[in-house]
Amino acid sequence: xxxxxxxQSYLYRLRHSAAHLMAQALTELYPGVKLAIxxxxxxxxxxxxxxxxxxxxxxxxxxEKRMKxxxxxxxxxxxxVAKSRDEAREIVLKECxxxxxxxxxxxxxxxxxxxxxxxxxxxxxxxxxxxxGTFHRFIDLxxxxxxxxxxxxxxxxxxxxxxxxxxGDVKNKQLTRIYGTAFESQEELEQYLHNLEExxxxxxxxLGKELGLFMFSPRVGPGLALWLPKGAQLRETMxxxxxxEQLKRGYEPVITPQIASIKLYExxxxxxxxxxxxxxxxxxxxxxTYILKPMNCPFHIEIYxxxxxxxxxxxxxxxxxxxxxxxxxxxxxxxxxxARGFTQDDAHLxxxxxxxxxxxxxxxxxxxxxxxxxxxxxxxARLGTKDPKSDKYVGHDDNWxxxxxAIMEACDKMGMEYExxxxxxxxxxxxxxxxxxxxxxxxxxxxxxxxxxxxxxxFGLEYIAEDGKPHRPIMIHRAPFxxxxxxxGLLTEQYAGxxxxxxxxxxxxxxxxxxxxxxxxxxxxxxxxxxxxxxxxKLRVSVDDRRETLGKKIRENQLxxxxxxxxxxxxxxxxxxxxxxxxxxxxxxxxxMTLQAFVEMVEKEMD
RNA sequence: GCCGACGUAGCUCAGUGGUAGAGCAACGGUUUCGUAAACCGUAGGUCAGGGGUUCAAAUCCCCUCGUCGGCUCCA
Numbered sequence: 001x002x003x004x005x006x007x008q009s010y011l012y013r014l015r016h017s018a019a020h021l022m023a024q025a026l027t028e029l030y031p032g033v034k035l036a037i038x039x040x041x042x043x044x045x046x047x048x049x050x051x052x053x054x055x056x057x058x059x060x061x062x063x064e065k066r067m068k069x070x071x072x073x074x075x076x077x078x079x080x081v082a083k084s085r086d087e088a089r090e091i092v093l094k095e096c097x098x099x100x101x102x103x104x105x106x107x108x109x110x111x112x113x114x115x116x117x118x119x120x121x122x123x124x125x126x127x128x129x130x131x132x133g134t135f136h137r138f139i140d141l142x143x144x145x146x147x148x149x150x151x152x153x154x155x156x157x158x159x160x161x162x163x164x165x166x167x168g169d170v171k172n173k174q175l176t177r178i179y180g181t182a183f184e185s186q187e188e189l190e191q192y193l194h195n196l197e198e199x200x201x202x203x204x205x206x207l208g209k210e211l212g213l214f215m216f217s218p219r220v221g222p223g224l225a226l227w228l229p230k231g232a233q234l235r236e237t238m239x240x241x242x243x244x245e246q247l248k249r250g251y252e253p254v255i256t257p258q259i260a261s262i263k264l265y266e267x268x269x270x271x272x273x274x275x276x277x278x279x280x281x282x283x284x285x286x287x288x289t290y291i292l293k294p295m296n297c298p299f300h301i302e303i304y305x306x307x308x309x310x311x312x313x314x315x316x317x318x319x320x321x322x323x324x325x326x327x328x329x330x331x332x333x334x335x336x337x338x339a340r341g342f343t344q345d346d347a348h349l350x351x352x353x354x355x356x357x358x359x360x361x362x363x364x365x366x367x368x369x370x371x372x373x374x375x376x377x378x379x380x381a382r383l384g385t386k387d388p389k390s391d392k393y394v395g396h397d398d399n400w401x402x403x404x405x406a407i408m409e410a411c412d413k414m415g416m417e418y419e420x421x422x423x424x425x426x427x428x429x430x431x432x433x434x435x436x437x438x439x440x441x442x443x444x445x446x447x448x449x450x451x452x453x454x455x456x457x458x459f460g461l462e463y464i465a466e467d468g469k470p471h472r473p474i475m476i477h478r479a480p481f482x483x484x485x486x487x488x489g490l491l492t493e494q495y496a497g498x499x500x501x502x503x504x505x506x507x508x509x510x511x512x513x514x515x516x517x518x519x520x521x522x523x524x525x526x527x528x529x530x531x532x533x534x535x536x537x538k539l540r541v542s543v544d545d546r547r548e549t550l551g552k553k554i555r556e557n558q559l560x561x562x563x564x565x566x567x568x569x570x571x572x573x574x575x576x577x578x579x580x581x582x583x584x585x586x587x588x589x590x591x592x593m594t595l596q597a598f599v600e601m602v603e604k605e606m607d
Numbered sequence: 608g609c610c611g612a613c614g615u616a617g618c619u620c621a622g623u624g625g626u627a628g629a630g631c632a633a634c635g636g637u638u639u640c641g642u643a644a645a646c647c648g649u650a651g652g653u654c655a656g657g658g659g660u661u662c663a664a665a666u667c668c669c670c671u672c673g674u675c676g677g678c679u680c681c682a
Contacts, residue, residue, distance in 0.1 A: 046677095057612065163610025163676030166613095170679050174609060177677070205675095209618085218655085218673055277681080324682090329608050332680065344682065424681095433682090445682060482682045514639040547639075555643035569641055582644060589642055 006042075010035035010147070011184060015078060016251075018153045018182035019047050020124060020343035024138035025066040026051075026178075027098065028603045035096075035140070036107040036166060036175050040080040042441065043192070044181030048164050050107075055176050063178075067156070073136060074151040076341055081145055088112055088121040088141070091288040095139050107166065108141050126150055155189045156182035157295040194314040195585035202439040204492040211497050211560060213488070213505075214336060223340030225485065229472050229504035232538065235343075235484050237503055239321055242480065245369060249362065251319040251347055251454070256299035258323065262289040268298040269394040269458055277326045279340075296322035297477055301459050301491040304473075314473060315355050319347035335445055336485040343484045352463070356474050357450070363449045363478045366472040367434065370447070370480040372558040374491060375500060379436045379446070381416060383407060384424025395454030397577040403474075404430045413553070426477070428454040434482075439493040446482040446490065451475075498561040498583060502606045508576075509557040513551065513569035518545045521568050524578070524595065533552075535598045557586050564602065568580040 006012055019038035022045075026033050030051050038047030048053075082088035090113055095540075097104045115121050118286060124146050126138035137544040147153070164177035183189040200206070208214050220226060229233065230434055243253070261513045263283065265271050271280070274294060293299070300318045309316070321345045332338055351359045371379065385394055386400050393400075409431055418432060425431060431450035435443050455461075462470040481487040488579030492498065501507055508528060512521040525541045527533035542562075544553045550567065557565050567579035578593040593601075 160676055161611045165609085168679075170609085174678075176610070179677075183617080216674090222673070298636045326681080329680070330608090331608065331678085334675090338681070342682065416617055440676090448682070466629060479682070486682055510647075511642090516639080549638090549640055549641065551640090552644050553642095558643060565642085567642065579641070587643065 008482060012040050013145050013147050014152060014184065015045040015182045018156050018180060019045040020140055021070055021150055021153050022178065022180060023047050023140065024070055025063050027138065029063060029066055032100065032104060032113055034104045034106055037111065044159065046175045046177050046179045048175040050175050055161060056163055056302045070136060071113060071150045071153050073128040073130055074149050075128040076149055077124055077126045078126055080123045082121040085121065090143055091123055095592060096141060098137065111455065121202050140584060142472045148597045153182060154184045156180055157189060171440060197253065198440045199599065201492050204337065204489040207492050207497040222330065222599060223328055225336050225339055232489055233505040234503065235423065237317065241373065242370065242594050243245045246319050251317040254297060254300060254303055254318045254320050256320060256322065259290045260292055261290050264298045265291055269427065271296065273392050273394060279325055279327050292325045294324050295324045296320055296346045296349055297455060298342065298606060301455060301461065304350050305459055311352055311463050311465045314463055315349050315351040315359050317347055317349045323421055324345045336488055337438060338490040339485050341561060345481045345484065346479050348436065350473040353474060357410055359476055360406060360451065361414060363476060364410065364414055364416065367480045372548060376436060379434050381418035382424065382433045382435050383418045383420045384431045384433060385420060385422050386425045387423030390423065395428065395457065399453035400430065402451055406451050407432050410464050427449050428452045436490055438490060444486060444490060446487060448478065448482060450477040488532055501563045501602060504563050505540065506537045506542045506562050508564045508566060509562045510541060510543045510566045510568060511553045512545060513550050513567065516538065517573065519569050521545065524568065527595065535599050537603060558583055
């Protein structure tokens with residue numbers, strides 16, 4: 001179901017009503033609770049509240065119990081429209097607060113003020129007297145729509161608690177957000193919970209450990225990954241792929257240091273706009289301050305600026321797999337999807353205004369090539385623009401407008417659809433980002449292209465044009481993966497660890513059946529690796545020479561998601577064949593074939 | 608950083624105030640095996656760290672660190 005049809009659906013209304021039912025239970029159980037907002041969301045609903053005492057997850061059982069009781073009362077949910085803003089205010093203060101007045105109406109009054117002029121101000125009212133004669137009522141300022149009766153809300157579960165800033169602003173008070181979910185049937189609810197469990201098994205942090213890709217150590221520090229041999233191989237493979245692709249397209253590799261004097265960052269504007277994301281500064285004995293690099297761009301700019309550049313030299317495309325460190329807040333670190341140290345597949349293009357459009361299109365093309373190769377199809381593009389209200393940007397508005405227009409023009413020309421997201425620009429310019437969901441449905445920004453008029457200006461970059469006069473180049477910042485860490489984390493989840501053959505850290509496992517087959521297995525592996533023989537291939541091969549049963553070796557290599565196993569016993573040695581097993585379909589026996597035939601098969605698969 | 612949850616052997620987990628456990632992995636031995644876990648044995652723990660309550664703490668309380676779900680922020 002897509003977003004639009006979901007928002008029109010009964011399920012969406014049901015969840016919205018479930019949020020109200022939860023709020024009703026909360027007002028009864030916690031007198032004095034201040035209600036803020038409670039919308040339906042992608043997989044359920046939440047309500048933000050302010051309570052006098054901190055809520056705990058152990059309170060959920062009591063809240064759910066009361067919700068069930070209130071549901072059974074069969075309260076009719078009725079829509080009421082206030083005749084005027086004043087009347088609406090009266091309802092909020094007198095009825096919504098159930099006599100507690102202004103003390104609990106704080107957020108609702110603010111929401112009322114935010115209802116645009118001319119729009120209906122509606123309330124949803126649910127009430128009933130129970131068998132003991134107690135009157136229950138809940139009326140809430142709300143656009144709706146809702147279901148007809150609380151009786152319809154039967155299959156729900158409270159999921160988690162979180163702090164959430166009022167109106168999403170850190171400067172505001174932090175409220176308590178209660179997340180829940182609701183479905184039309186018990187089966188669907190259980191299916192959803194089951195799917196959550198399944199998604200957890202695809203989590204890159206779990207697979208990363210099981211498959212030996214990467215690890216973290218508290219002695220190294222949060223968000224600082226240690227890459228294990230298989231994970232490092234994966235990185236090398238991805239780097240090799242992209243490096244070739246870039247060389248083909250006229251990129252030139254450069255290499256720059258991990259730290260630089262603070263002067264570089266004063267010039268770039270990082271100190272003004274990026275400081276809180278940088279690791280603590282270092283000071284040497286001469287009192288020079290150094291900074292661990294959070295971005296590669298100023299370094300590439302220094303290389304550009306080191307010589308007089310002619311328009312004949314442009315475009316210049318400097319590429320670097322540049323490792324950067326950013327001091328992410330402690331609660332924000334998420335495995336390798338959000339780390340404190342990560343490597344960008346970075347490049348900076350210095351172009352003339354005439355070249356901008358073509359170069360931008362060239363970058364989008366390389367991104368498409370990358371996505372296709374990696375098999376990522378489920379992504380969306382987002383144009384991050386400047387938030388006019390924020391002061392976290394550098395440069396003149398004219399530059400911003402020109403850069404934003406350039407991106408839109410290029411996208412239109414390529415027929416690329418995108419959504420505009422104000423406030424998601426980089427501090428120096430607007431950007432086009434690719435957004436992909438992880439196993440748990442969270443959005444992550446992956447590849448990015450950014451058009452930048454501002455850093456060239458700050459650094460006074462020039463090239464000599466045909467007219468013999470200095471002109472200012474435009475920069476394109478771009479990273480098709482985004483970062484190796486995030487991309488590998490995401491790919492791990494997309495493929496549930498079963499990487500495509502070209503990417504798999506170990507492509508082939510050779511399994512000798514008994515000790516007497518080990519020498520032969522070693523020889524075979526050496527040929528497949530291209531170290532001996534004339535198979536004309538270079539595969540990544542392991543030999544499982546442990547003294548274990550064949551069944552066990554197969555099981556463990558299958559769990560390691562190794563694409564092919566070659567089983568080697570007396571029959572094979574006699575016939576000059578190997579028994580080939582594919583990891584597909586839970587392990588498929590492809591029968592005996594010659595090594596040559598096997599190599600032809602895998603080479604074809606990798607084309 | 609903030610709100611909530613969690614932290615027991617290398618891994619997955621059991622153990623709710625009274626002598627720290629299991630499976631897998633490791634190690635030693637036996638087995639040499641044809642498509643998803645051979646058999647027997649051995650060893651392994653400051654119960655994340657620190658402080659407190661108690662005759663007694665893995666278990667209750669406080670602090671710190673780390674991890675997880677969110678918020679904010681981001682490749």
